[in-house]
Amino acid sequence: MSQTAMQPRDRRIRVGFQQALLLIRPYVWKRVKEQLRSIWLIVAYLLLFQTLVLRLAVNDALIISLGLGIAIIGLTLFIGGLFLGLMPLGEAIGLRLPRKSGLHVILAFSFVLGVGATFAEPAIGVLRMAGASVLAWEAPLLFLLLNKNADYLVYAVGIGVGMAVMAGMLRFIYQLSLKPFIYILVGSLAALSAWSYFDPNLRHITGLAWDCGAVTTGPVTVPLVLALGIGICRVVSASSTGGGSGFGVVTLASLFPILAVLVLGMLLGSSVSRPMEESRFFSPENRPYSEALFDSREAMLSYAFQNAREESHSLMFDGGRAEMLEELRSMAADEEKRSAIFGSDLTTLERWAVARGSEAQRIAVFGTEEALLEAVNLYSGYSKPSLRPGSMAFSGMQAAARAIFPLTVFLLLVLLLVLREKLPRTDEVILGIGLAFVGMAFLSVGIESGLAKLGNQVGGKLPALFKSIALEEERSTVINFDPGTVTTAVTASGDRTDFFFLQQEGGVKTVPYDPERYDEKTGTYVYTPLRGPLFDGWGGFAGILVLFIFAFVMGYGATLAEPALNALAVTVEDVTVGTFRKAALIQAVAIGVGAGISLGVAKIVWAIPLVWLILPLYLLLLLITALSSEEYVNIGWDSAGVTTGPVTVPLVLAMGLGIGSQVGGVEGFGILAAASVCPILSVLIVGLVVNWKRKKALGEGLESGDEV
Amino acid sequence: MITETPAAKVTGFVHRNITDSVRRVLQDAGIIEYYLVPSRSVMLKKRKAPFGLILEHRTVDDPADRVICFVPPEWGRSVANLIIRGGDLSKPGRGSVMVENVTISRAHDLCDPTNNTCMTEESFPDGPARLRDGLTGICCITQRGEGDNVARIALETGACVPLVTFGQGTGVRDKLGLLRITIPAEKEIAIFAATTYDADEIMDMIIEIAKLDQPGKGFIYLFPLEGGLINMKVFRGTHQHAASIEQIVAAIDEIKGDSRWRAIAHQPDQIGRPAKTYLRGLKSLSYICNEGRGEELVLAAMEAGAPGATVNHMHYAGRRGFGEQGISPAREMISMIVHPSQVDSITDAMTGKGALDDETHGLFFISPVPKAYTYI
Structure with missing residues (x-):
């Protein structure tokens, strides 16, 4: 050191690209390794x-x-x-x-x-x-x-x-x-x-x-x-x-x-206002207080349609159920009316009707049975949330x-x-x-x-670890379901359960039959696989x-x-x-x-x-x-x-x-x-x-x- | 005002719990200004293993402080004895003291240590002097994470309980531009004292274990001590005898007057290895200033030929409080080991960059480094 230290040095050492890489590579790798170690578990x-x-x-x-x-x-x-x-x-x-x-x-x-x-x-x-x-x-x-x-x-x-x-x-x-x-x-x-x-x-x-x-x-x-x-x-x-x-x-x-x-x-x-029953929340006498929770009446209406029961939807209208259905009918036709509540895209309203609407509301939106049937087939499958890498990167x-x-x-x-x-x-x-x-x-x-x-x-x-849950993303709809294929099984204690065979992905499996899931009008059976409970020892x-x-x-x-x-x-x-x-x-x-x-x-x-x-x-x-x-x-x-x-x-x-x-x-x-x-x-x-x-x-x- | 005065640098190496009592005796004795460097003391702990298996000793850390003060040379030993009494350091396991003779080469007048004390003869109550002669200080600067390996050698040879401090190294690194970030600057500085008979041997062992003969691994040097007291309680844990081995050793040291009787015999396996080229006759040039100013001054020193520097934070305890335009309580120390012929040019270059101005409140001090080693 004593020899080198004697001479004044340049302020900077020139480093070539190759040498720079030699320096940078272990530096970066060490840090990436650290993060790998922290996240792999x-x-x-x-x-x-x-x-x-x-x-x-x-x-x-x-x-x-x-x-x-x-x-x-x-x-x-x-x-x-x-x-x-x-x-x-x-x-x-x-x-x-x-x-x-x-x-x-x-x-x-x-x-x-x-x-x-x-x-x-x-x-x-x-x-x-x-x-x-x-x-x-x-x-x-x-x-x-x-x-x-x-x-x-x-x-x-x-x-x-x-x-x-x-x-x-x-x-x-x-x-x-x-x-x-x-x-x-x-x-x-x-x-x-x-x-x-x-x-x-x-x-x-x-x-x-x-x-x-x-x-x-x-x-x-x-x-x-x-x-x-x-x-x-x-x-x-x-x-x-x-x-x-x-x-x-x-x-x-x-x-x-x-x-x-x-x-x-x-x-x-x-x-x-204090927490209350849903019906009271939407009742006309309480409406001023309830509306205070929302930006506007439209916002409340939109919220009600998305989250509340049908009776509550009717309560939002002075004319009761008839006016509510009339409103839905006009929303299906009139984009301006629709946009305040469901957005201008018609599919949002239709999806809502299929997923949440009551029988009467569905008819009000789609008009005819045939249109409804078509829509049910269209929307009832599980819809994957779409991935838009561009917008995600931008928002990130x-x-x-x-x-x-x-x-x-x-x-x-x-x-x-x-x-x-x-x-x-x-x-x-x-x-x-x-x-x-x-x-x-x-x-x-x-x-x-x-x-x-x-x-x-x-x-x-x-x-699913402790109870039986439905796997929504594997939900499928059987079109033209024939209730005649439903058979009955008997348990050891003599109880009867209904089931049918479903051919799927090259295999046949038994599916428990639930009459409520069968829609007679459309002839569809909505089938959602169940999973669990996986560990049901010690009383769950x-x-x-x-x-x-x-x-x-x-x-x-x-x-x-x-x-x-x-x-x-x-x-x-x-x-x-x-x-x-x-x-x-x-x-x-x-x-x-x-x-x-x-x-x-x-x-x-x-x-x-x-x-x-x-x-x-x-x-x-x-x-x-x-x-x-x-x-x-x-x-x-x-x-x-x-x-x-x-x-x-x-x-x-x-x-x-x-x-x-x-x-x-x-x-x-x-x-x-x-x-x-x-x-x-x-x-x-x-x-x-x-x-x-x-x-x-x-x-x-x-x-x-x-x-x- | 630029002065050149001899001074004694007294350093107490004490457990954090004892720091306060040491500070109290210093203040009572009229030493108004001193520095604290947060450190850790490293000890060995026996590990228990099932079936009586023998395991390597584990190192354990305790928070500790280096308490540093500069006093006129004739007071050095007395202040050291004061610290020993104040911290009750004569009992093994509580701390060490070192006294070095240094030369304050230049100082901002607020920092001139000769007017920092208002001690009188009465500041030092009578009592047995505990200070020993025949000691040499060892300082080893390694990459962060290697400190315990160096400390282990100090402990396993029974030399002393070392104190480890964190610092930032500069050297080749700062000449690389932004690429410097790829070379870690974090350093660990282990400081301890050993008997002069053993110091060379321990230095060689550290060079071997810490691989200081390889590039970029670190630096080690010896520095002479005017006197000191070393903490020999290298093991944490209880002992089963009336007196611990450390107490017995300390007692024999006192009877014999020095510790030559326990010098480590020269190990024969050293023979046959390539001779190391030690650096001899260097100087340690240290500089203390307000934190934040160091970076620029290190660059100035390196331009003037300093091969590299280690910077560590220290806390200044003095008479000037927060907010006033005095010395900042946050200080940093730049330590460089240089050839004696470079001292003046480096101090000149740093002074030219404002090392002694009112923003910086700088203080240079120089001490001899008889022997040093690093990869050249």
């Missing part, structure tokens, strides 16, 4: 479960595997972008902000960052998906918040996150412990939730509120806020690492929005651009204009932001067409147990691939100089999420009110928090916010909704909330054990160390 698990346990073929296998490949590339790029671009940017601002600006600037910046992050990654789509089965008359307030007043919901969450980031920064600057924040927030949340439980309208909001807390902190926000906090704490804190300082904002950003949504619910709750890119660019531009502006500092390692940061954008677009496309699709297939069939409990195990492993596997958790774990390892290993945190969190999702599934299967599930857990957490060290409290509670990200949420919701739709219309809220409480518990318990061991080890040094 969940993929293999879902595939094996689908094929070996549920014994069903994987539909669209080609698209799914393509999607998975895209998702892995997306994850690799996105995580690379986080570490190269977004996190250094956040940290650079954090390091300079407290030294260059006053408290009011920091607070204003924090609020704008929090609100902006929420608007950039609104999780409202996820919440809508979870609440898709919510009926307007069963939970009017919830319905209102998810549909007409969804904007308010986003605002409330945004303000909540903004206040959380502000509170977090104040905490850093005045070096306050996170514990009192947790005690006060969780305490008041518990009280509010318990109180809401006794209000019929607010009861349905609690699930939404707790889930809001879980989903708002997305894969872009979390790493940014973490890096920012680390930077600020390095300047303002008193100890070498500040006892896990830099963490905690994510915790607050998951708790404040819950509060904000509960308060919003209470504000709106007084003006919204749009979401990615919205999630990344406004926030980073805001941060860059703050750095350059407010702090008047240069961007460190400009080329790396810009490359990182670009990678994060491309990665996120890839990730969302890959998840949608790969992992979520697979999750949907498995999730929808899961109830065996199947449910398998379901819990499935939920656990799925939650565990999906969490391993969560990018925000990866960012948190790397940050934790860095801040603790390796005493808290990345793998240890990820494992602890993944096990927690698995347990949480099992709990959430239990909530859905047995229809346990969310409050019963969440409150005891949080109270237990408060106790453990009081016993834990500040460092682990910060890290543990932050784990709650990072678990529910782009990989876990679609899978969990698919499963939750799949089970929910089979066991009776419970909404899908609450699983995510349960999935974020358990990891806190697991990380804190790990912390208690580790600290106890350390104290013991140090204690030996103390007691045994007599004067030497």
Whole structure:
């Protein structure tokens, strides 16, 4: 070295294309391998479960595997972008902000960052998906918040996150412990939730509120806020690492929005009618209140046709059933009338009539029996949702651009204009932001067409574990069905069952005959194959147990691939100089999420009110928090916010909704909330054990160390 | 103002739980400014295996801190004894102390350590001096993830409980343009002390195990210590005797006055291997500044001929609080091992880039590196 070091060197080494490839290949491969390692478990698990346990073929296998490949590339790029671009940017601002600006600037910046992050990654789509089965008359307030007043919901969450980031920064600057924040927030949340439980309208909001807390902190926000906090704490804190300082904002950003949504619910709750019977909801005297839940009368009418019974449709019209049928008739003919309610495409109306319409309504739409018969043959087959790769890629890119660019531009502006500092390692940061954008677009496309699709297939069939379910996508219609072919079988106890033989795919199978499925007029028999219960031991409990195990492993596997958790774990390892290993945190969190999702599934299967599930857990957490060290409290509670990200949420919701739709219309809220409480518990318990061991080890040094 | 003064750099390597009591004695003694470097201490733990099988010892980590302060040279040993008393370090398992003689070559006047202390004779209560002579410091910089392997050698030879810190390396990497991202910059720095008789042997063992004779694996160097106290409790776990082996060793050291009696015998299997070319007579040039300024200054140093640098974060605990335009509590240290003839040109180049200005609050210090090794 002494010889080479003597000569001044060129500033840059020229690297040829070949050499550059030699450098890049192992770099990229190492990172792809990391993502493969994190995602293979969940993929293999879902595939094996689908094929070996549920014994069903994987539909669209080609698209799914393509999607998975895209998702892995997306994850690799996105995580690379986080570490190269977004996190250094956040940290650079954090390091300079407290030294260059006053408290009011920091607070204003924090609020704008929090609100902006929420608007950039609104999780409202996820919440809508979870609440898709919510009926307007069963939970009017919830319905209102998810549909007409969804904007308010986003605002409330945004303000909540903004206040959380502000509170977090104040905490850093005045070096306050996170514990009192947790005690006060969780305490008041518990009280509010318990109180809401006794209000019929607010009861349905609690699930939404707790889930809001879980989903708002997305894969872009979390790493940014973490890096920012680390930077600020390095300047303002008193100890070498500040006892896990830099963490905690994510915790607050998951708790404040819950509060904000509960308060919003209470504000709106007084003006919204209470849950009621469907017939009362649509009755003329109640109509003004009901219409208040919708944008317009047309929107309500459309909702009624899609979701309510025929009697309710009639109630919407002053002229009763006759006017309703007349309206349908004119809609079939008049495009303008149709467009307000069913959209201008005639097939939507016709599909509705075939799928949901009553006999009279069908005739009203199609006019003649022959047209109806034709339409039934046309529409009654299972219609696969069409896949449009172009529009999916576009919407993925749009979401990615919205999630990344406004926030980073805001941060860059703050750095350059407010702090008047240069961007460190400009080329790396810009490359990182670009990678994060491309990665996120890839990730969302890959998840949608790969992992979520697979999750949907498995999730929808899961109830087959403990009960018998219909396989809708294998539904087929037998045209010109002859009831004469139906034969009767006798069971050992003498009961009679009717069945017929169906020739299908080169084989003959017996199909139980259900007279209700035979339409005499059209001569068709709609046949839907059944599956399950696959595990019916112990009075059906065996199947449910398998379901819990499935939920656990799925939650565990999906969490391993969560990018925000990866960012948190790397940050934790860095801040603790390796005493808290990345793998240890990820494992602890993944096990927690698995347990949480099992709990959430239990909530859905047995229809346990969310409050019963969440409150005891949080109270237990408060106790453990009081016993834990500040460092682990910060890290543990932050784990709650990072678990529910782009990989876990679609899978969990698919499963939750799949089970929910089979066991009776419970909404899908609450699983995510349960999935974020358990990891806190697991990380804190790990912390208690580790600290106890350390104290013991140090204690030996103390007691045994007599004067030497 | 640019000054060149001799100083003592006193470093306490203490368990995180002890950090606070060490800080308290330093503050009580009038040492207002010191640095904290978050680290981890690595120990061995015996593994239990069924049927009495013998397993390799596992390494376990504890959070720890390096507490660094600069004091006038005549105070060095006293401050070290102060830290030993404050942290009760004479009991094995609690921490180590090192005293180095360094030269503060240039410093921003706020950072000049000679006016950082308001110590008097009364700052140091009487008590038995625990400091030992005949020690040499060993510092090994490796890729992230290799630190425990190096630490294991320090532990298994019974030398000392090492402290491992994270750092960022720069070198060839920064001359590659954007392609630099393909070469990981994360480094682990293991620092510990060994008796001077053993230091060469341990250095050779580390070179073997950490494969430092291969390119890009790392760097190791020895540095002389004025005095120190080493933590020899390399095992975590209870012992079954009235005194632990570490306590007995410490007692014999004290009786004998040094630790020559337990020098590791020269291992015969070293003979026959190709002789290593050590780098001798180098200087360690270190520079501490406000965090965020380091990147630019490292580039300046490399342009002036520095072969590479390691940067690590440190926390500055001083009299200036948050928001004031003083020294930032977030500081970083740039460490370079250079040829003595390069010291001036590098410090000049860095000073030219503002290393000593009011934004940066820089501090250069130099110490000898008698022996170093890396792949050339």
